[in-house]
Amino acid sequence: MDTTHYLEMFLDESREHLQAVNEQLLKLEDQPQDLKIVNEIFRSAHTLKGMAATMGFEDIASLTHQMENVLDLIRNNELAVSTNVIDVCFEAVSVLEEMVREISEGGDGKQDVSLLVTKLKQMGKQPNDNPSLILSKKDKGDFFTPIQFDEYQTAVMLQAKEQGYQVYQLIVRLSDDCLLKGARIFMVFEALDGLGEVIKTIPLVDELEEGQFEQDVTIVFVTNDSENTIQQKIINITDIQSVGCTAIEEIETIPKNDLKRDKITEKQKDSYSVSINHSPTKTIRVNTERIDHLMNLFEEMVIDRGRLEDIAQTEGNHELSEAVEHLTRVSQDLQNMMLSLRMVPIEKVFNRFPKMVRGLAKDLEKKINLQIVGAETELDRTVIDEIGDPLVHLIRNSIDHGIEPPEKRKAQGKPEEGTILLRAFHSGNHVMIEIQDDGAGINREKVIEKAVKSGLFSLEHAESLIDAEVNELIFSSGFSTADQVSDLSGRGVGLDVVRTKIESLGGHILIDSSPGEGSTFSIQLPLTLSILSTLLVSLQDDTYAVPLSSIEETVLLPKESVFQAHNQSVMDFRNKIIPLVDLRKAFELNNQLHDHPLIEKETIAIVIVRKGDKLAGLIVDSFIGQKEVVLKSLGSYLGQIDSISGATILGDGRVSLIIDPNTLIK
Missing domain, CATH: 1.10.287 (Helix Hairpins)
Incomplete structure (x- = not known):
């Protein structure tokens, strides 16, 4: 069987199931007695095993099979959930993620998992690897378990019996290599549609539609057809391994006080034959x-x-x-x-951090509580693909440099467990991401000491810096406050790369820190990078575009309001002195400021731009107007040009360069 054309589907679904296992393992560690969580993990692992076996990835199938065995021991109360169990399961998931990543890069997904399999086997005795698949009526034994019904379902079945109908319990088992379980069950219900009425399903309808179940589905069905007719209708469907059918003689009603616990809703009371009139596919995968x-x-x-x-x-x-x-x-x-x-x-990025924080906290012997807010906030896929690594650096920085060891926090009157808040939210045409910790904050004296030792400036100059300027120093290239090199820090790389990456995405990063109380890193990112709202301006005979997201205001400034300070042209903007950047000079259109033709005029056109908390004025010839433009790369021939982020084609066919204000603000 050629499975090549299923590869993309396998990779997508494998990533989803592994992410689900990661999330549920973290929940299980906090709620070790909750068997619902264990069943969720088991379901994802079982589905992954079946897909991997079908695709021929035996190492993945073998490892997930052993994970299943451990989970089966837990849900049968034969093995207690412990830190060691969670650690080994996380280790197994990490190896599975590596194998899936290798497959996505063209590899065969093979790894030596024997050591890990042995660890899993040593956690307890192995359950029976060959459970009975006999579903015939005469040998069914305890396979058909009693089912409880609510008052509505009971009334429907009793009325059906009075009218001469029979109520059956069906057990439909899918084959282990079934890829599209939701679709197969949909076909089962289509086959039953003309024979009678579905009263109840286990699992529930929503879970069946999404394929969130193992191999067995229980269906309570009212019909006047025979068992043989029902079984023959279903058994001919592809990927159906077996069908069991038995008549329900005793109907046990759920007490009223248990209805809420059983989560029975009006929607679930409706038969599946009504539900299938709607399309079961709510989403589609598009390359x-x-x-x-x-x-x-x-x-x-x-x-x-x-x-x-x-x-x-x-x-x-x-x-x-x-x-x-x-x-x-x-x-x-x-x-x-x-x-x-x-x-x-953005949860696609955020989801990787709980597991990472757990591992680092354990390595550093710290207690850390990661809180995530706003994971549903949406961002352009291009930005999502690029923002992951900067966030990893910032969170690792908060764990290593920010959060103190438990004993030190206790001595300072703080809770032993430190908190890191990862928050995302929309702000106008931007998305804000904040990483906040309640740790030690930035140590001003230590930063200045390292900066002076690195030759960034003299000690006398350092004393005149305000706290915001000192905080900015940690983004300097090669700068690190770590006393020794470790796996996490001390090599002087990280935060400078973070700022460079964020600015390349058209965003910027700010720091707010209070000694002893913690730090907050705020990242502002554009919603999208492909189509920009810009202000078109003219310089000599050319048209340039300035992104509106960077513009604070436009000003026609009287020429006498331009001052000189330290050989720099400046202006007074709302009682704040800000520098002026002559774009003609910056782009070498004129070499001297006094050659600028606008000095001859009464007013000068200035675009006030912002980068974080810094402002600057860009001197242009004139304003043309607002325009939505398509950002195009300059290509490999021109490469990266300072102060230019790309180009666009205007309506008249001319090419306009798009200015990057971040690089013009020093």
Whole structure:
């Protein structure tokens, strides 16, 4: 059987199941008596084992099989949940993640898992590897277990019996190599649709639709057909291993005070035959390359839209202008829809951190509580792909440098367990990500000592720095306050890379720290990187674009309001002196400020831009207007040009460079 065309599906679903196992293991450590969590982990591991076996990845199947055995011991009360059990399970998940990653990179996913398998085997006796699959009525034994029904279900079945119908309990078992379990069960219910009425399913309908179950499904069914007819209808469906059928003679009602615990809702009372009238597929998987290609096509349409707007404005044709305005509104709605397709919840990144924090806290012998807020906040997929590593550096920094050891925290009157808050939220056209800890904060004296020793400045100059400027020093290249090199820190790499990466994404990072109380790292990121709202400005005969996300204000400044301070042109902006950057000089269009033609005029056009808490004014020839543009890379030939983040094509066909204000603010 050629399984190549199933590979992408296998990789996607494997990552989802492994992430689910990670999350549930963390919950299990906090709630070791909750068998529902164990069943969730077992279900994910079992599904992964079946998929891996079908695809021929035997090492993955072998390892997940041993995990299943351990989980089975736990849920049968033969093995207690301990730190050692959780550690070994996490170790197994990490190895599984490595094997899945190797497969995604073109490898065969083979690893020597014998040592890990031995660890899992030593946790207790192995359960029976060959459970009975005999489902015939004469040998069913205890396979068919009693089922409790609520009052509604009881009334329906009693009425059906009075009318001459029979109630059956069906056990449908799927084969171990079944890939699309939800689809197979959907086919089972379609087969039953013409024979009678489904009263109850175990698991519930929603779980069946999503394929969140093991191999067995219990169905309570009302019909006037025979057992043989029902079984023959189902057994012919692909991937159905066996069908058991027995008549229900005694109907046990759930007491009213147990109804809430059993979570029976009106929706669940409805038969599955009603539910299947709706499509069971709520989402579809789409290759990201297709979305990227679709986005590229739409970007070309945005460029043509801009050209049509310019033509309509030049021609003065009323009907053409109306048509272009309508096209603009429709394309903007389409643009919002296109951008939403690229938006991904940031939980895709956040989900990796609880396991990481647990491991680092254990290695450093610290107690740390990680709290995550706003994981549902959505961000462009391109930004999501890039922001993971910077966040890893910042969280590791908080764990290593921020949170103190338990005994030190206790001596300071703090709780022994430190807290790291990871929070994401929308703020205008940006997403804010905050990493906050209640640790020691930034030690000003230690930072200054390291900076002076590194030759960044003299001790006399250091004494004049404000706290915000001292905090910024930890982002200097090669800077580290660690006393010795360890696996976590001390090599002088990390935070400088973090700032560089964040600024390359069009964002910036701020630090707020209080000694003894903790630190907060705030990251501001754009929602998307592909289509930008910009302000077009002119410089000589060229047009440049400045992202609106960086613009604080535009000013027509009287020329007498430009001052000189330390050989730097400055202006007074709302009682704050900010530097001015002449873009002609920065881009070597004119070499001297006094050559600037606007000095001859009464007013100077200035764009006030912000980078974090820093402001600067960009001197331009004139303002043209606001425009949505498509960000295009400069390509490998030009490479990276200082102060330019990319280029765009205007409506008249000309190329406009997009200015990166972050690099112009020092």
